Structure formats: structure tokens, C-alpha cells
Amino acid sequence: TNPDGTWSLPNVIGGRYRVRAWRTPDLSLTEPAIFFLGGNESKSVNLPLSKYDGRSVSAAIAPRPAIIGQPANLVVRLEVQSVDQQGIVQGTPVVGATMQLSGSGDWRVRSENPTLTDSDGQASYAVTCNSSGTQPLGVTVDGQYYDLKLPDCSSGFVEPTTTDPSVRTTPTTRRTTSTTR
Incomplete structure (x- = not known):
């Protein structure tokens, strides 16, 4: 070189x-x-x-996207990134780090916050999104704020996607049900 x-x-x-x-x-x-x-x-x-030489945060939410007013599970992973001898980016989990959720979005955290990362570098949260659209949310670790890239919150209604006028569709209805045993 x-x-x-x-x-x-x-x-x-x-x-x-x-x-x-x-x-x-x-x-x-x-x-x-x-x-x-x-x-x-x-x-x-x-x-x-x-x-790739420092901490990295990634997040997954289920359901994806979060549905307004419904419980969702959020898992945030913290790892230290590096590049191995074959050029592959590797992540080593950070165990026992304190993570705190915060942000300007309309979220309710229904679980312990802050919480510690587990042996996989993950912290799990129970959350509820309270408004549609983009709802910024992030996590702070050791004074450093990381923005979580989450999809926009949804009302749960899905518009039909067909553009063929000969195809008929019916409206989607959401119902909340429970089963008692």
C-alpha cells in the first residue's frame, strides 16, 4: 500500500x-x-x-412494527466491534453493562429501566408505543447515547396493496381476544 x-x-x-x-x-x-x-x-x-473499532448497539422489536397501545418486546444488544484476519466484522458481547432507555418519542417502558446486559450483551424491555409514526427511542450506556433504529409505530390496520381494480378486497378488522383455561 x-x-x-x-x-x-x-x-x-x-x-x-x-x-x-x-x-x-x-x-x-x-x-x-x-x-x-x-x-x-x-x-x-x-x-x-x-x-469498526468500538461499541455498537442494535435493536429488535416484536411485533415489528410496534402496534399503538399494544405491548411489544424490545431487545437491545451491545457489542464491541472489530475486524478479524479474514476481513469479517465481529462483535463481542458486552456483559453486565447498564442500559437506560430514553428518547423524545411517545413510548412507555413497562419493565425495569435501567437494566443490565446479559451474557449475550442483550437487555430486554417490555414497551408500548402510544402514537403513530416515527417515535425516537435510544439507549444510554456509560454516558453515551445510541439512537435505536426502530420502524414507525403502526395502528395495526394494513391497507390493501392491489392496484388491479378487478380484485375486490374487504376491510381488515382487528379484534382483541383472550383464552381462559
Whole structure:
């Protein structure tokens, strides 16, 4: 690699190529550059690397999207990212970290908050979204705030998606039921 970050590979035969780049332990290209090189062609390929050297937070919610006024389960995972010898981004769970949910969105947390991450680096919350649309929510860990990328909250009603006027649809009705044993 040259001081400016460029690298050259002369006398490459033509064909289809899939090119990746990385630097252990902190830089990686997660989507390879795929291209065809003609037999007499010369080509420059830009391989922008991203930094993976610190904490990362990801979240999953069920149901997805959260339905207004209905309970939802939110799991937030905290890990430290690094790049291995093969250029793969790896995450190591952070165990026992204190996480606190907060944000400007209309959410109600129905479980312990703050809470500690488990052996998988995960903290679980019972939440309820109270308004439709985008409802910002995040988590604070050791004074650092991380925005959770959650889908917009939904009313639970799904509009028919057909554009064919000959197809007839009926409205969707949601009912809450319970079973007693």
C-alpha cells in the first residue's frame, strides 16, 4: 500500500472480479466491489473502508412494527466491534453493562429501566408505543447515547396493496381476544 492508501496490481487478466479490502483490527469493506475487466482494460476501483473499532448497539422489536397501545418486546444488544484476519466484522458481547432507555418519542417502558446486559450483551424491555409514526427511542450506556433504529409505530390496520381494480378486497378488522383455561 502506498502512503496515500492506493495499491496497484499490474498484468491482471480479464474476467469477472470480486474485490474486498480490510485492515485488522479496525477497517473493513462489508460489500465487495464486483466488476468485469476486459482483456486489455485498465481499471481503477475505489474501495471505501468503514471503521469498526468500538461499541455498537442494535435493536429488535416484536411485533415489528410496534402496534399503538399494544405491548411489544424490545431487545437491545451491545457489542464491541472489530475486524478479524479474514476481513469479517465481529462483535463481542458486552456483559453486565447498564442500559437506560430514553428518547423524545411517545413510548412507555413497562419493565425495569435501567437494566443490565446479559451474557449475550442483550437487555430486554417490555414497551408500548402510544402514537403513530416515527417515535425516537435510544439507549444510554456509560454516558453515551445510541439512537435505536426502530420502524414507525403502526395502528395495526394494513391497507390493501392491489392496484388491479378487478380484485375486490374487504376491510381488515382487528379484534382483541383472550383464552381462559
